[in-house]
Amino acid sequence: MIEFKNVVKTYPGNVKALQGVSCQIQQGEFVAIIGLSGAGKSTFIRCINQMHTITSGEIIVNDENVTALKGNDLRHFRRKIGMVFQSFNLVKRTTVIKNVLTARVADMSLWKSLLGLYTKEDKILALTALDNVGILDKAYLRADTLSGGQAQRVALARCLAQKPDIILADEPVASLDPLTSQQVMEDFVKINKEFNITVVANMHHVDIAQKYAQRIIGIKAGKIVFDGPSQSLTNDDLTNIYGRSLQHDEIKGLE
Amino acid sequence: MKESILLAYKKRPRAWILNLAIFIFIVVIFGASTPYIPYKGIQEKSINIAYSIIYGITQPDFSYFFDFSKGALPYLLLETIAIAFLGTLIGAVFALPFAFLSARNVVPKWMAHVGTFFIAVIRTFPAFVYGLMFIRVTGPGPFTGVLTLAVSGIGMTAKLFTESIEDLDMGIIEGLDASGCTTIQKIRYGIIPQLMSNFLSTTIYRFEINVKNASILGLVGAGGIGYPILAAMGAYRWKDAGTLLFGLIVVILVIDYFSGRLRKKLATGQ
Amino acid sequence: MVAWFKEVIFPSPLELANGKIVKPKRSPMVYVLPIIFVLILISMEITGFDFMVLVNRGYQFFVIIGRMIPPDLGFIPKVIQPMIETIMMSIVGTLVGAFFALPLAFLSSDNIIKNKVFLWVNRFVFSIFRTLPILIIALLAKYVFGLGSFAGTVAIALFTWLIMTKMLYELIETVDMGPFEAVESSGAGRLKAFWVSILPQILGQFISFILYNFEMNVRSASILGYVGAGGIGLLLNEKLGWRQYDKVSTILLTLLVTVYLIETLSRAIRKKLS
Numbered sequence: 001m002i003e004f005k006n007v008v009k010t011y012p013g014n015v016k017a018l019q020g021v022s023c024q025i026q027q028g029e030f031v032a033i034i035g036l037s038g039a040g041k042s043t044f045i046r047c048i049n050q051m052h053t054i055t056s057g058e059i060i061v062n063d064e065n066v067t068a069l070k071g072n073d074l075r076h077f078r079r080k081i082g083m084v085f086q087s088f089n090l091v092k093r094t095t096v097i098k099n100v101l102t103a104r105v106a107d108m109s110l111w112k113s114l115l116g117l118y119t120k121e122d123k124i125l126a127l128t129a130l131d132n133v134g135i136l137d138k139a140y141l142r143a144d145t146l147s148g149g150q151a152q153r154v155a156l157a158r159c160l161a162q163k164p165d166i167i168l169a170d171e172p173v174a175s176l177d178p179l180t181s182q183q184v185m186e187d188f189v190k191i192n193k194e195f196n197i198t199v200v201a202n203m204h205h206v207d208i209a210q211k212y213a214q215r216i217i218g219i220k221a222g223k224i225v226f227d228g229p230s231q232s233l234t235n236d237d238l239t240n241i242y243g244r245s246l247q248h249d250e251i252k253g254l255e
Numbered sequence: 256m257k258e259s260i261l262l263a264y265k266k267r268p269r270a271w272i273l274n275l276a277i278f279i280f281i282v283v284i285f286g287a288s289t290p291y292i293p294y295k296g297i298q299e300k301s302i303n304i305a306y307s308i309i310y311g312i313t314q315p316d317f318s319y320f321f322d323f324s325k326g327a328l329p330y331l332l333l334e335t336i337a338i339a340f341l342g343t344l345i346g347a348v349f350a351l352p353f354a355f356l357s358a359r360n361v362v363p364k365w366m367a368h369v370g371t372f373f374i375a376v377i378r379t380f381p382a383f384v385y386g387l388m389f390i391r392v393t394g395p396g397p398f399t400g401v402l403t404l405a406v407s408g409i410g411m412t413a414k415l416f417t418e419s420i421e422d423l424d425m426g427i428i429e430g431l432d433a434s435g436c437t438t439i440q441k442i443r444y445g446i447i448p449q450l451m452s453n454f455l456s457t458t459i460y461r462f463e464i465n466v467k468n469a470s471i472l473g474l475v476g477a478g479g480i481g482y483p484i485l486a487a488m489g490a491y492r493w494k495d496a497g498t499l500l501f502g503l504i505v506v507i508l509v510i511d512y513f514s515g516r517l518r519k520k521l522a523t524g525q
Numbered sequence: 526m527v528a529w530f531k532e533v534i535f536p537s538p539l540e541l542a543n544g545k546i547v548k549p550k551r552s553p554m555v556y557v558l559p560i561i562f563v564l565i566l567i568s569m570e571i572t573g574f575d576f577m578v579l580v581n582r583g584y585q586f587f588v589i590i591g592r593m594i595p596p597d598l599g600f601i602p603k604v605i606q607p608m609i610e611t612i613m614m615s616i617v618g619t620l621v622g623a624f625f626a627l628p629l630a631f632l633s634s635d636n637i638i639k640n641k642v643f644l645w646v647n648r649f650v651f652s653i654f655r656t657l658p659i660l661i662i663a664l665l666a667k668y669v670f671g672l673g674s675f676a677g678t679v680a681i682a683l684f685t686w687l688i689m690t691k692m693l694y695e696l697i698e699t700v701d702m703g704p705f706e707a708v709e710s711s712g713a714g715r716l717k718a719f720w721v722s723i724l725p726q727i728l729g730q731f732i733s734f735i736l737y738n739f740e741m742n743v744r745s746a747s748i749l750g751y752v753g754a755g756g757i758g759l760l761l762n763e764k765l766g767w768r769q770y771d772k773v774s775t776i777l778l779t780l781l782v783t784v785y786l787i788e789t790l791s792r793a794i795r796k797k798l799s
Binding site for chain 3: 049078079081082083089090091092094105106110113114155158159
């Protein structure tokens with residue numbers, strides 16, 4: 001379970017990214033975070049695994065106080081949280097399977113990781129993860145030969161290879177076309193249901209958020225202004241969250 | 256486990272073979288080289304020497320910096336800089352004709368090849384060979400250093416000049432031609448402004464290098480701070496050697512800094 | 526004539542058609558050229574520049590060149606052994622230097638090390654050592670390790686270590702940090718993250734740097750012999766001392782051919798990498 005207790009994050013220069021955010025996310029939920037750019041979505045997500053530190057308040061994840069973690073404890077904690085990025089963040093010059101295997105180095109000894117000595121279990125795990133997102137056949141190709149959608153699935157497989165409890169996604173489909181976005185989102189849903197992994201995803205596109213997430217959290221100017229099932233999201237709610245009617249780039253255009 | 260996954264596992268590329276081969280190759284090269292490099296062992300004396308040298312460099316005798324007589328540190332540094340300065344200038348001046356004669360947009364192709372070849376030959380001679388040659392001509396001393404740096408610098412300077420010439424934007428010259436300029440005007444307003452800043456930058460770069468070379472030339476007796484350093488070390492006067500080195504390092508750092516800023520200004524701005 | 530000088534030093538304001546007055550700036554050359562002229566005079570005085578000596582004795586230079594042609598080709602067999610020694614020194618020195626440059630570069634990159642004080646001190650200290658010409662390093666090495674090629678190899682290794690560190694950290698700072706962030710967020714430490722996400726990105730260039738430095742080191746290694754640090758420089762110095770210029774040119778010829786071969790090979794490998 002992820003719990004935010006009155007979390008405040010202020011950047012230097014007095015920029016208030018999060019102003020007293022509180023919520024609870026249970027294991028296995030699929031939550032989409034929506035809101036204007038700069039409203040605090042990205043900060044919210046990145047505080048969960050301490051990629052950003054918070055100014056005050058508490059974040060408790062699976063009974064651990066995230067704020068207090070550092071060094072080895074922090075690294076240990078992060079192994080259970082996978083992260084998917086808008087720009088995929090794959091190592092372009094290496095193969096797909098090597099990219100997925102990088103998820104294992106956190107658990108390996110230093111020498112073995114420097115020499116690339118992955119065990120048979122590791123490799124089978126990586127291949128299984130690739131199979132789970134449907135691109136087993138691309139395993140030995142170079143990462144820069146993939147299309148956007150395929151690359152994001154490799155990134156997702158990389159998360160799976162960590163055997164995580166939670167997957168954080170920072171605008172995972174923002175760079176993809178509508179059809180591919182839907183395919184990738186379906187993979188997210190599948191993983192969420194099949195492995196009971198909590199998914200917390202930032203979404204730039206509201207229609208995608210509504211279609212695939214069970215629950216939506218709307219953030220405006222650092223505060224949560226909507227928190228409920230995605231079916232109950234009304235146009236009034238949206239106007240409240242965005243402060244205006246939606247612009248065309250906030251709708252992906254589902255087919 | 257799924258059949259397809261097992262299959263994919265079995266089909267995995269065995270990269271480790273290539274890596275092992277490369278590793279063995281490197282080990283073999285290493286192993287083959289070491290007989291040529293006899294390890295005499297670190298004698299206790301060596302550790303002391305290393306320590307003395309470092310001690311000398313980090314605890315320089317600052318009084319040396321204030322001795323303004325002819326054989327002393329400031330004068331030697333000044334001499335080293337002067338050698339580099341004159342050597343670079345003369346080298347640049349002589350590099351110009353070589354450069355133009357090797358530029359493919361100025362002279363016919365065959366001539367450019369000859370020019371480039373000539374420059375390559377000049378570049379093969381290490382600077383100290385020129386040094387030893389010039390000592391036969393003008394005797395030991397800083398004057399020889401100047402000549403050595405001048406001639407040895409021609410090679411690299413000319414090569415860089417040639418690159419600048421070949422990068423010339425001919426469009427500007429065509430434009431001047433179209434508006435009816437004479438050849439001299441074309442050169443003065445079209446070619447020279449483009450080349451000037453590049454040549455200047457190259458010359459300053461060469462000056463930086465020559466300051467280091469000038470200190471080395473001293474080792475063959477061509478003036479500058481090299482010989483005193485050699486002499487101090489030969490007499491095991493580590494403190495003196497360290498102080499001299501310290502002075503040299505300071506000079507090089509200062510010159511590198513200013514030349515870097517100047518060249519940056521030439522490339523963007525001024 | 527005088528008017529031209531006057532105009533350059535004190536440029537007169539121009540009046541445009543619409544009445545605006547523009548004062549042209551004085552060209553910096555007005556200050557720069559006289560200063561350079563004075564510097565030249567001072568330098569000539571310090572270095573004892575004597576044009577007449579050049580005129581009277583200049584022909585000696587060409588006499589020496591004359592004696593270098595033709596090279597004594599029968600001497601070549603004696604050159605091969607020191608030449609191989611020079612190449613070996615360069616191989617070992619370059620590889621060792623490159624090997625140790627990687628960790629130091631890792632510790633000097635501003636996208637990996639966040640402690641600004643540490644970074645600044647690190648870069649400052651090493652930029653000081655980087656000013657030392659390789660011959661001076663060789664000289665120091667000779668006193669510590671004795672005469673011979675071991676000292677030369679150590680000198681090459683140290684010099685390469687310093688140079689390569691800078692080349693590497695400048696390269697590392699241009700790299701795509703996305704994958705690094707991703708691996709870090711999965712719980713790996715910075716070293717492991719670097720190894721699997723950044724190193725693959727720079728490997729090609731790294732090898733290119735090694736080859737480039739190897740080329741340069743073969744040229745330097747031939748000089749190192751002068752301070753007794755082994756290799757072909759020793760032979761060169763000896764023959765120059767004995768004024769056996771035809772043998773000197775043989776040595777230089779061998780050097781030229783060797784360097785040319787290495788350069789061509791290196792260029793081919795580098796091309797294949799990109």
